[in-house]
Amino acid sequence: MLFRKKKEKKPSTIAMMDSKINEDYVEEKVTKIKDEDVEIVMNNEEAISEKLSNASPLRKYAELGKIMFAMLKDVKxxxxxxxxxxxxxSIAVALLYVFNPFDLVPDFIPGVGYIDDLAVLSISMGWIETDLHKYLDWRLAETEKA
Incomplete structure (x- = not known):
């Protein structure tokens, strides 16, 4: 047989305590985002960026956070x-989730407090990676024009 049947995709799931964060959970939140929520993200840029930079498990997302904020500003x-x-x-959900200290696993719990934040960021990044690359290519082209 030359062509194989595609395997059914199972949503990625990160289990934590009694709660689960999966693609369906994040997608449900994304579909409920409004313009006002994006404004909340923009108004809290400094606090969100600080949290990404200062929480060691989230530090690798600090640069991505800067890119996401720049993209939102250029779109706005x-x-x-x-x-x-x-x-x-997706950007708004990911950043709002990071900003919220009382999410599924509260951030103040040592060792596991940021696992859910990492899950939401990772799932969101998987969905928007192509758009972020297009944005960075556009910014590079704009910089070269100047």
């Missing part, structure tokens, strides 16, 4: 059009 200003709403909403 109209400099970078044609971004799917799903991408904007």
């Amino acid at each position: 200003k109209g400099n970078y059009p044609n971004v799917p709403w799903f991408t904007i909403a």
Whole structure:
């Protein structure tokens, strides 16, 4: 047989205590994002960036956070059009989730407090990676024009 049947994709799941974060959970949150939620993210940029930089498990996402904020700003200003709403909403969900200290696993619990934040960030990054690369390519082209 030359062609194989595709395996059924199982949602990635990170189990923590009695709660689970999976793609369905994050996607449900993304579909509920409104413009006001994106504004909350933008208004709390400094606090979110500080949390990403200072929490050692989240530190690897600090640079990605800067890119996501830059992308949101360029979209808001109209400099970078044609971004799917799903991408904007995914960024907002990921950053709002990181910003919230009382999420599924509260951040103040030593050792496991950031596992759920990492899960949401990882799932969101998987969905929007292509759009982030396109944005970075666009920024590079804009920089070369100047």
